[in-house]
Amino acid sequence: MLPKLPRETLLDLCRRMFVIRHFEESLVPLHDKGVFGGHYHLYIGQEATGVPALSCLGGDDYLFTTHRNHGHLLARGADPKKLCAEILGRVDGYNKGKGGSFHTVVPSLGFLHTSAVVAGIIPLATGTAYAAKALKNGRITVCLFGDGALEEGAAPEALNLASLWKLPVLFLCENNGKYGAGRATSAAQSSTMAAFPLTDLPKAYKVPAQQIDGLDSGTVHATISQAVEKIRRGEGPQFVEAQTVRWPGSETNWPSVAQRTDSSLAWDVSGVPEKVREWYRSCDPLLIFIRELVDAKQATKEEIADIERKVKAEIADAVEFAVASPYPKPEEAAKEYFA
Amino acid sequence: MREIAYYEAKFEALNEIMAADPTVHLINGTFLSLSPHRHVYQELANKYRDRVMSPPISELGFCGLATGAAMAGLRPIVDISTGSFIFEGWPQVANEAANAFSMSGGQTRVPVVFHLFHGLRGGGAAQHSASPQAMLWNNPGLEIVLPSSPRDVKGLLKTAVASDNPTIFVDHVQLLDVKGDVPENDSPIPFGLAHVKRKGSDVTVIATSYMVQRCLQVAERLASERISAEVVDPRTLVPFDMATLMTSVEKTGRVVIVDETHQSCGVAAEIAARIVESGFDKLKAPLRRVSTLDVPVSYSPPLEDYIGPREDRIIEAIRAVLR
Numbered sequence: 001m002l003p004k005l006p007r008e009t010l011l012d013l014c015r016r017m018f019v020i021r022h023f024e025e026s027l028v029p030l031h032d033k034g035v036f037g038g039h040y041h042l043y044i045g046q047e048a049t050g051v052p053a054l055s056c057l058g059g060d061d062y063l064f065t066t067h068r069n070h071g072h073l074l075a076r077g078a079d080p081k082k083l084c085a086e087i088l089g090r091v092d093g094y095n096k097g098k099g100g101s102f103h104t105v106v107p108s109l110g111f112l113h114t115s116a117v118v119a120g121i122i123p124l125a126t127g128t129a130y131a132a133k134a135l136k137n138g139r140i141t142v143c144l145f146g147d148g149a150l151e152e153g154a155a156p157e158a159l160n161l162a163s164l165w166k167l168p169v170l171f172l173c174e175n176n177g178k179y180g181a182g183r184a185t186s187a188a189q190s191s192t193m194a195a196f197p198l199t200d201l202p203k204a205y206k207v208p209a210q211q212i213d214g215l216d217s218g219t220v221h222a223t224i225s226q227a228v229e230k231i232r233r234g235e236g237p238q239f240v241e242a243q244t245v246r247w248p249g250s251e252t253n254w255p256s257v258a259q260r261t262d263s264s265l266a267w268d269v270s271g272v273p274e275k276v277r278e279w280y281r282s283c284d285p286l287l288i289f290i291r292e293l294v295d296a297k298q299a300t301k302e303e304i305a306d307i308e309r310k311v312k313a314e315i316a317d318a319v320e321f322a323v324a325s326p327y328p329k330p331e332e333a334a335k336e337y338f339a
Numbered sequence: 340m341r342e343i344a345y346y347e348a349k350f351e352a353l354n355e356i357m358a359a360d361p362t363v364h365l366i367n368g369t370f371l372s373l374s375p376h377r378h379v380y381q382e383l384a385n386k387y388r389d390r391v392m393s394p395p396i397s398e399l400g401f402c403g404l405a406t407g408a409a410m411a412g413l414r415p416i417v418d419i420s421t422g423s424f425i426f427e428g429w430p431q432v433a434n435e436a437a438n439a440f441s442m443s444g445g446q447t448r449v450p451v452v453f454h455l456f457h458g459l460r461g462g463g464a465a466q467h468s469a470s471p472q473a474m475l476w477n478n479p480g481l482e483i484v485l486p487s488s489p490r491d492v493k494g495l496l497k498t499a500v501a502s503d504n505p506t507i508f509v510d511h512v513q514l515l516d517v518k519g520d521v522p523e524n525d526s527p528i529p530f531g532l533a534h535v536k537r538k539g540s541d542v543t544v545i546a547t548s549y550m551v552q553r554c555l556q557v558a559e560r561l562a563s564e565r566i567s568a569e570v571v572d573p574r575t576l577v578p579f580d581m582a583t584l585m586t587s588v589e590k591t592g593r594v595v596i597v598d599e600t601h602q603s604c605g606v607a608a609e610i611a612a613r614i615v616e617s618g619f620d621k622l623k624a625p626l627r628r629v630s631t632l633d634v635p636v637s638y639s640p641p642l643e644d645y646i647g648p649r650e651d652r653i654i655e656a657i658r659a660v661l662r
Contacts, residue, residue, distance in 0.1 A: 064407075093444075096445075097444075098442050098443070105443045105446060112410045113439045115434075117434060117435075123407065123431055124403050124404075126403070126404045126407060127407015127408040127410065128410060130404055135362075153399060157395075157400030158404070160397065161395065161401065337440060337479060339502075
């Protein structure tokens with residue numbers, strides 16, 4: 001179901017989903033060729049959660065994200081050039097190469113700190129919410145994390161604080177293990193959490209919580225906009241678990257692209273390798289979204305292909321920019337660690 | 340000059356800081372531990388009901404909350420209370436607050452103060468007696484402050500709150516009743532400025548926190564034996580004032596370092612290494628450390644007393660470097 005939004009807005013959401021998908025897919029060959037090192041995490045398969053969810057926020061709101069942050073930054077309008085340069089450790093990156101894929105921040109977009117400890121940001125998000133409440137500036141905080149983050153003790157401690165002090169914070173848990181891929185070994189449930197469903201945990205702390213289909217952009221948009229409204233009314237924290245199906249490219253230790261995305265796949269997956277075909281046919285949120293756009297006559301296939309063409313060119317430029325950007329001077333490592 | 344107690348100077352600072360800056364919030368604790376003076380804190384809590392918060396017993400949660408609040412425009416002072424409890428909040432202090440400014444490429448400032456009481460307190464036993472400042476010194480990105488006098492606690496607390504960096508404010512309950520001169524309208528004390536607490540010419544005794552007070556007493560005793568000890572207090576470990584220390588070392592050529600962290604990789608070990616690296620040729624005798632023994636802290640009074648930097652151990656070390 002499409003979000004109930006004007007056509008222009010829907011096309012903008014579509015564009016942002018394409019930006020994320022093509023940005024992420026372009027990183028895989030760069031890493032394979034050794035253009036950058038270290039571990040990295042892609043947002044493919046979660047676009048229909050992040051893009052509509054973050055479109056519900058105001059420009060001044062705070063966001064916290066984790067190691068899987070590229071999609072959130074791009075959904076919020078980050079410059080793919082500076083993001084790619086950061087991931088490649090270059091001087092033109094958002095953090096001048098000091099953060100990398102794990103820690104990219106863009107304060108002007110509300111991202112003050114990106115932690116790669118899975119639950120590290122959850123207490124921090126209660127902090128920006130506490131500050132906003134104290135300063136009465138009307139800002140809310142959105143904390144984006146994966147299901148694994150709930151396994152760390154920081155999560156329940158922060159949920160308790162947020163609930164006790166009625167802090168203006170939305171906890172958006174993106175559970176990308178709907179059918180038990182990844183760490184989980186049994187269907188529909190993480191094998192590592194006794195609390196099931198995951199929303200039992202926030203509910204124990206009296207934080208209103210709901211589970212939604214993260215592949216359904218309309219549900220995501222409606223749920224998050226209502227949650228945001230409640231938070232702005234002063235009702236305190238809200239918790240949403242959005243469930244998605246893990247992208248097959250992340251089932252190996254290192255991401256691998258089984259199939260480069262093209263909008264034509266929305267209507268024909270016959271060229272996709274057999275073992276990953278089902279994901280592209282029924283679980284790929286981007287392809288679901290563009291099929292819905294066409295079915296609802298909000299866009300033609302040609303219009304969508306045109307958006308995608310422009311995005312691909314933009315991402316190619318971003319990669320070119322990042323690869324051409326120099327590394328920081330080595331001695332910068334020993335500078336600027338105190339304000 | 341006006342003489343007041345350490346705890347009074349500390350609360351004068353908190354009061355003045357709270358009045359001057361509405362973005363300062365106090366999170367947790369009493370800032371006076373369980374001392375008989377803790378009612379003083381209640382006055383502050385009554386005065387600033389919205390800015391003095393009592394969180395649940397969730398060090399990890401509220402250390403993170405304060406760190407996040409600092410990123411978004413507040414200047415929180417968190418009372419971790421017993422120093423050992425920082426281990427419960429460690430990930431947020433050591434891995435989030437300390438790294439935020441660097442890994443954001445110098446964009447995100449974290450003006451939070453983590454306040455704690457370290458050291459042997461009398462009956463604290465193994466889990467309430469830690470001096471975590473050496474571990475924290477090994478974790479770049481944190482400023483570390485150790486006041487030792489009423490004037491210093493007031494001046495350094497003001498600088499800690501004004502700092503845009505995460506700051507560990509390492510206090511000691513045995514200091515709370517120490518009396519000393521604190522001028523009215525005193526200026527904040529800049530970080531990175533060691534202070535010569537007592538002039539002397541025979542031996543340089545470098546001491547931190549409560550050990551400064553103990554070493555001043557030792558120095559008085561030794562004066563009657565015509566031993567002139569200079570007592571130097573670094574006051575902040577990060578940033579560290581090497582110049583003032585070396586001026587004293589060059590004068591005396593004999594060094595004893597007295598500090599309550601455990602001996603191995605402790606505060607005294609690091610200071611010793613720095614002195615040897617930059618001024619080995621100035622030393623007339625091998626320097627000595629007096630630290631807490633490398634064992635967990637025992638409860639029973641004679642056991643607790645045995646492992647700390649006792650007066651007799653300090654005196655023995657001073658005599659040894661003077662030989």
